[in-house]
Amino acid sequence: DVKVTQSSRYLVKRTGEKVFLECVQDMDHENMFWYRQDPGLGLRLIYFSYDVKMKEKGDIPEGYSVSREKKERFSLILESASTNQTSMYLCASSLYPGSGANVLTFGAGSRLTVL
């Protein structure tokens, strides 16, 4: 089974801190994604990457950046955390192109609270 591992399940940070959320997948998937999920708003795509060192903005990239230096690792960075970035952050990966293309496997999520 594909495994997507997010390094931190729960984080509490202060406003203005720099926050790193790490995600690693172990199945050589090309695509990786960062979503945030908030009650009533569903899953919203922040950034995604379809190859090493490549990145594409999703629907809500403001206040975030990403890094993909290695194929298996996709990091989400909050340069200066704000309270409105308190959320559940979900990383996902998919094999594209290829069989099972577009099927996303999610990590367990990182619940970030910004005070």
Add this chain to the structure above:
Amino acid sequence: RKEVEQDPGPFNVPEGATVAFNCTYSNSASQSFFWYRQDCRKEPKLLMSVYSSGNEDGRFTAQLNRASQYISLLIRDSKLSDSATYLCAVTRGSTLGRLYFGRGTQLTVWP
């Protein structure tokens, strides 16, 4: 207009009931369709892909209607363990594997 829309529910049904969810999508170029299940405080997990001819997996049946641009999920003989949020997801052909998700439909099955 949102890419994907779902009735958020909640749907509250007794055990053994049949329940159906619909999900509409706005882009006629959408190519792949999925239903995900998300338990409380857990990550979404793939429930089933939706194929053009419709497909079934045990008590779950998925249908695609391209003309009206919607997909559906039918759950027969509901179990308590079916209680979850069900998310539909679609792709567009040119978007490098990106999925567009609905906000989810909450289902509670009561004994």
